[in-house]
Amino acid sequence: MDVKTLCLAVLSRRDATGYEIRKQFAEGPFAHFQKASLGAIYPALTKAAEEGLVTVTAEAQDGRPDKKIYSLTPDGAAALHRACQTEPGDDQFRSDLLFLIFFSALQSPDKIARLVDERIAQYEASVANLKSKAETCSGEEPGRDFVRGLGCAIYQAAADYMRQNRADLLEQLRSEARHAAE
Amino acid sequence: MDVKTLCLAVLSRRDATGYEIRKQFAEGPFAHFQKASLGAIYPALTKAAEEGLVTVTAEAQDGRPDKKIYSLTPDGAAALHRACQTEPGDDQFRSDLLFLIFFSALQSPDKIARLVDERIAQYEASVANLKSKAETCSGEEPGRDFVRGLGCAIYQAAADYMRQNRADLLEQLRSEARHAAE
DNA sequence: CGATCAATATGTCGGACCGATATATGGAAC
DNA sequence: GTTCCATATATCGGTCCGACATATTGATCG
Structure with missing residues (x-):
């Protein structure tokens, strides 16, 4: 599963920022079977926005950079659905x-x-x-x-x-x- | 563990070609906890040879490309030993x-x-x-x-x-x- | 008996991804 | 009071995978 699909999947459950998405892979419900780094999530979200799969709402914050809240569009939901039709690969264990x-x-x-x-x-x-x-x-x-x-x-x-x-x-x-x- | 270290480790057990090394990660004793692709193994072996960590012996074959048999040098054994001193990262499970x-x-x-x-x-x-x-x-x-x-x-x-x-x-x-x- | 496929064997290359780094700030810990 | 952690964005070097290219033998199959 590529990081873009992973992001769409997270957004299908609720709106989130890139930072919040990463937290779900680091500590949240996905942590035990999928991972994604910020260096992959941010470009993936930018690309998904360009393709109309997600919308962005900037929320001003004092001092810190604006919070960018991403939401899934119908096109994004369709893309997620399509990605889920492919056969899953083998489970991977690395130690x-x-x-x-x-x-x-x-x-x-x-x-x-x-x-x-x-x-x-x-x-x-x-x-x-x-x-x-x-x-x-x-x-x-x-x-x-x-x-x-x-x-x-x-x-x-x-x-x-x-x-x-x-x-x-x-x-x-x-x-x-x-x-x-x- | 990077692919170069993985290759040195395989060669510490016996001499092998790049193709044979990949087979050990696909089917052999390492298959269950480490993987490496040919696209990573061949460049890693070339670089290791340049650094004097392994030696190469070309073996002519009719029709097919020459078999390149790699052997670990004392320098290579030392590099492997050094790499094994680092603390291992977390186990990864992906599904x-x-x-x-x-x-x-x-x-x-x-x-x-x-x-x-x-x-x-x-x-x-x-x-x-x-x-x-x-x-x-x-x-x-x-x-x-x-x-x-x-x-x-x-x-x-x-x-x-x-x-x-x-x-x-x-x-x-x-x-x-x-x-x-x- | 030709056709297609798997195995042997090397290698390159595009694209994806991780981990480190940069930037900026508030709050907690000590 | 300084150090550390959490929040929040983004870029970038380097690494690695998967697909492709190349070339031949042997097996399976209709």
Whole structure:
């Protein structure tokens, strides 16, 4: 999904500024399965406005730059609808941590231990975050619960696996290090 | 992790051509947590050769272009080691399918059903694939089992969740569609 | 038996995107 | 009182993907 379509999708739920759109990808409901940076969002919104997919309303602010509030037009809604007809690509999982663990011979076991512990904490925080959101806003739009639940299940599985196999991994790394030292 | 570092890492395990490196990211042991395209790998290898991080050996072939076999130099090994000292970034999960489900009001429930079924099959195939590899090549290098196991756990959790919540999601979508039709 | 397709193997190129940076200010923290 | 964070816009260098170009062999298929 390109950033322009992502922006149209966010605007289909409510009007927003570029800054607010980015926040929805950084912390909001999309954070767990899509991302977009400001450096991509602002040009995408400008282009979408040129194409008549969105309208802009400038709101004066003292000191700060004007707030530009974007709204979806009927043309924009149609473009979003069209983009959603294409077949979705594969899900992508990327992890620099797993890369480091794969090449853990190049690391000190203590560093790996710290990194794994930190990642477990991160994943468990994400689970807690999603669960709290599930309580406050369950059942509004169809699909939202499913999406949130899947994120939760994946994070929980990752945290559980790391917790259960942490000791084994470290034991292997330390015995390998002893082996190399001899 | 940039593509140059990724290439050095692959070459630290064994000599390879650019084409073979890509295959390791498409099907090989790295496929589940890192990717790199040919359009990035070839320039990265050329640049790495210029910097003395790898050496090239051209092997003549009839008809086809020469096979260029790359090998890691001591300088390249040092560069890889240095790159591995940086703190890893967050794990990234991206899913166009979840995006479509989030905006499933724009879709026919039947299409969502098909897409979910296909994705379950894909995840279960990945689990089977990883499990078969775990049997044939377990315990060679420390960390490899851990990485494979985590991939397996995540894919299994995603497949299980989708299987268990598929009916609920579809029920919600169909009742919403009926509601809109009235 | 020709046709089309996948795999092998290199490489270029346009366009998309990220991350850093610039600019400007109010409020909170310490 | 200074440092840091949040708000809010925008640009830009560099990186990377996906598509294309090129060339050949072997397989599948009607």
